[in-house]
Amino acid sequence: MTSESLAAAVDRAGSPVELLRHSAARAMTFPVAPEFTNWRSEQRAWAETCALLDQSHHMTDLFLSGPGALDLLRGLAVNSFEGFGVDKAKQFVAVNPDGQLIGDAILFHLEDELFDLVGHPMVIDWVLFHLQRGDHDVTAERDDNSAVRTDGPPRLYRYELQGPTAAAVLEQATGAPLPDTKFFHMATFTVDGATVRALRHGMAGQPGFELFGPWADGERVLQALLTAGADHGLVRAGAKAYSTANLESGWVPAPIPAVFGDDPLLQEYREWLPASAIGAIGGSVDSADIADYYLTPYDLGYDRNVKFDHDFVGRAALEALAVAPPxxxxxxxxxxxxxxxxxxxxxxxxxxxxxxxxxxxxxxxxxxxxxxxxxxxxxxxxxxxxxxxxxxxxxxxxxxxxxxxxxxxxxxxxxxxxxxxxxxxxxxxxxxxxxxxxxxxxxxxxxxxxxxx
Structure with a gap:
């Protein structure tokens, strides 16, 4: 990563739009095989049988532990944390002081004082910045994605089973009936002697489980799933098919993070953030004002996530916007x-x-x-x-x-x-x-x- 700060890069380019419009940063890549069969058949599998998608390499993990972790997260998320106990997960949505979107990620509550924030780096950078500038009794461990990691494999493997036969594959692999697991709740299984945790959700809008555990167990868990899946039409999905799953489920993966405003907090953040952390703009929107590219949670259908039962960065702005989202x-x-x-x-x-x-x-x-x-x-x-x-x-x-x-x-x-x-x-x-x-x-x-x- 370059050592140039985002603030310095904007000064050099003359404006945020000039910087991002001509940036050499590529679109999001998934560092797994592009195809295992062909992307059309791999898309079809999650609708008709079961697709296995390898999520181990393209996302960043931020592990937060300690008695101050919950308060840190609560102060930065539009989400309510009422009833957010161990073995639950949520879509964590963060905004700037003006209520404009920084980004979103998935927050796992793993143990009483241990959380894992998983996704694109935009929100993870925002949380780390607030951790480092504040007085929080929190320990953080960041595990970057495999495209930029320099010191070995990921800490965790992640496999997504997606499709109508996903439950049957998992029951055969575990040798036991699946427990009744609610959406965005977690369960624990045993697969070929390895303890596996599973989040109930679906990346392509189909029934699914996201399985994860220590990297050392990943290969044997994968082989057990492939063996069980042979009886249920399981197909491995590569990067090409995986990149389209959000189009069916309606999730927008990479809105521009609204970090270029005049608020002193945002100015400080740009001095802290490496310029390489922000991607390029592409497309026909051609405004010279970066604010015209910003979105709010309401623009992306996150109305259900926004709860005014706690104080968080951007709350006042969202309360005003909630009256009539445009x-x-x-x-x-x-x-x-x-x-x-x-x-x-x-x-x-x-x-x-x-x-x-x-x-x-x-x-x-x-x-x-x-x-x-x-x-x-x-x-x-x-x-x-x-x-x-x-x-x-x-x-x-x-x-x-x-x-x-x-x-x-x-x-x-x-x-x-x-x-x-x-x-x-x-x-x-x-x-x-x-x-x-x-x-x-x-x-x-x-x-x-x-x-x-």
């Missing part, structure tokens, strides 16, 4: 003829449309494409790709309430004008792709059954 998260289903025309332009006289790299077509960590209605901006398209199970190209978007009703016709502007200097951006022209507003999550099962408590 945007809603939706799925945009891209019109097939416009998608076909964009892809067809690649074999016509150029320049053609920005390349669509299936199945995940975003090309920057922070994808930001304009959404228009009758030629005027009404929102932003944030993450995009192809769902083979539904045979559709979609994007997750935050749009104005007035155009959030399913069936509304909008336009996504695909590409950049002018083209940025990012290495993943070739000469191209911006194209308009019509899209129809649909619900998020897009897949019916994800909207209902898998979140049943």
């Amino acid at each position: 945007r809603r998260k939706v799925t945009l289903v891209w019109h097939p003829e416009d998608v076909a025309a964009a892809m067809g332009s690649l074999v016509e006289e150029g320049p053609g449309a920005k390349y669509l790299d299936l199945p995940k077509i975003r090309y920057a960590l922070h994808q930001e494409d304009q959404v228009l209605l009758d030629g005027r901006p009404v929102g932003v398209s944030l993450d995009c790709g192809y769902i083979a199970n539904e045979r559709v190209m979609v994007s997750l978007a935050a749009v104005d309430l007035a155009c959030a009703e399913p069936g509304t016709e909008v336009v996504v502007r695909w590409g950049e004008e002018p083209n940025s200097r990012k290495p993943q951006v070739e000469e191209h022209r911006v194209v308009d792709i019509r899209a129809t507003v649909a619900q998020a999550p897009y897949v019916q099962f994800a909207r209902s059954s898998y979140r049943d408590r």
Whole structure:
């Protein structure tokens, strides 16, 4: 990692937008095999049988222990911590003092005074910053993802079993009936003599369990799962398929962290944060004001997470915003003829449309494409790709309430004008792709059954 701070990098570039628009940072990569069979069949497995996704390498863990850990976390999360006991997990959502999104991660309550915060580094950096600047009786251990770790394997393995036969695979692997485990609760199993903890949830909006334990046990647990899965249609899913799972479940993975404001806390944070911790902006949104790229929890459907039963950074701003949130998260289903025309332009006289790299077509960590209605901006398209199970190209978007009703016709502007200097951006022209507003999550099962408590 570079030693240059984010504050210094912004000064050098002239503005946050100039820095992020032309950054050489790549989109999120999953350091596992791209495919084990093919990504279409691997997507199909989590809808029809069972997919096994290896989560061991692409996420960062922050282990927090000590009597002050709960208070530290409570003061930075919009979430309530009432009833958050051991063997429970939650989506941890953090905002800046103005109520704008820093990011989200999954928080595991492992023991009485031990927590594991897992996900993209945005929230983990924010929590570490507050830990180091405050007086907290907390010990922290950070385990970076395998793309940047320099000292051996991960501390934990993580395997996601996802799909209609996931429970049958796990019962065969454990040799026992599964306990009745509520959504986002944990249970403990034994697999080939190894103690395994499992979180009940679903990355692609299908029934699933996230299994984790010491790295040393990972290979034998994996082999036991593969052996049991042979009788239940288990398919290993590689990085290409895995990268699209969120499009079905409706989770937006990497909104721009709102860290560039004038608040003294944010200025201090930018001095502390390495510039390499922030990814690049890609897409047709072209405002020179970085604040125009920010989102709030309400924009991404996190209304259910926001609870005003405790004090936290950004509470006052969110209380004001909660009265009438201006945007809603939706799925945009891209019109097939416009998608076909964009892809067809690649074999016509150029320049053609920005390349669509299936199945995940975003090309920057922070994808930001304009959404228009009758030629005027009404929102932003944030993450995009192809769902083979539904045979559709979609994007997750935050749009104005007035155009959030399913069936509304909008336009996504695909590409950049002018083209940025990012290495993943070739000469191209911006194209308009019509899209129809649909619900998020897009897949019916994800909207209902898998979140049943």
